[in-house]
Amino acid sequence: MISLENIQKHFTLGDGTVIKALNDINITINKGDFVTIIGSNGSGKSTLIKLISGIEQPTAGNILLNKRNITRQSVEERSAYVAQVFQNPESGVAPNLSILENFRLAFLRGKTKSLFNTINSSFKNHTRDKIAALNMGLENKLNMPIGMLSGGQRQALCLLMATLAPCELLLMDEPTAALDPVNAALVLETANNIVKQDGLTCLYITHNMQDAIKYGSRLIQLQNGTVIKDIDKTVTPITEVTW
Numbered sequence: 001m002i003s004l005e006n007i008q009k010h011f012t013l014g015d016g017t018v019i020k021a022l023n024d025i026n027i028t029i030n031k032g033d034f035v036t037i038i039g040s041n042g043s044g045k046s047t048l049i050k051l052i053s054g055i056e057q058p059t060a061g062n063i064l065l066n067k068r069n070i071t072r073q074s075v076e077e078r079s080a081y082v083a084q085v086f087q088n089p090e091s092g093v094a095p096n097l098s099i100l101e102n103f104r105l106a107f108l109r110g111k112t113k114s115l116f117n118t119i120n121s122s123f124k125n126h127t128r129d130k131i132a133a134l135n136m137g138l139e140n141k142l143n144m145p146i147g148m149l150s151g152g153q154r155q156a157l158c159l160l161m162a163t164l165a166p167c168e169l170l171l172m173d174e175p176t177a178a179l180d181p182v183n184a185a186l187v188l189e190t191a192n193n194i195v196k197q198d199g200l201t202c203l204y205i206t207h208n209m210q211d212a213i214k215y216g217s218r219l220i221q222l223q224n225g226t227v228i229k230d231i232d233k234t235v236t237p238i239t240e241v242t243w
Ligand SMILES: Nc1ncnc2c1ncn2[C@@H]1O[C@H](COP(=O)(O)OP(=O)(O)OP(=O)(O)O)[C@@H](O)[C@H]1O
Pocket: 011, 012, 019, 020, 021, 039, 040, 041, 042, 043, 044, 045, 046, 047, 048
């Protein structure tokens, strides 16, 4: 589905120092893959995700989506098929808008925002049902500003919102880093269910060894900007992960 061909990403600092964040990455991610990405600090995980979402552009190499070259496409253009959940639950929400209004904005991703004020009862009921499935009791707080919720509650909603509009690729960069273990597990289970139900392709960065073992159908390990492991977990189940 998505291929990274001979990807390099270098950052040049103010003093001329060049940081080689990614070196000659060649990966093909197939439709339906749930790829867990691990690696030590600075190994290039976030940079890889940013290249796929379009936040960063590669220094060299190409990114192909269904054989179409999207290397120079903007984040906005890619938002038609890429959904992203960030590490910080503050990101990706408008804190002063209500839960319902945030869901409306998410639903309108890639469409005209002039439809923002057309929240009808059907949209409200649909949103309530989706949120009720989280079992967090948030379906009764649709008019509450989303900024008043806890980090875990917000992150669970971010995940639902990210996948509200049709998308093919879900990118998650340490989505549970700011959460306690109970909320982290809830968010990951929600993600896992959405990925399976909607048949999404997913890239998920984690520093948590247990999560790296438990979630995903494939595991990629980066080190110093290169891929050092690429394991199909459906063929070779993993019981241990070392950084
Ligand atoms: N905008 C930037 N400017 C300069 N250097 C950068 C920039 N973004 C990333 N880097 C550098 O690129 C390398 C890879 O960074 P990246 O954030 O991708 O690593 P990571 O594996 O996600 O790390 P972590 O686990 O700590 O989040 C690091 O050396 C980092 O300092």
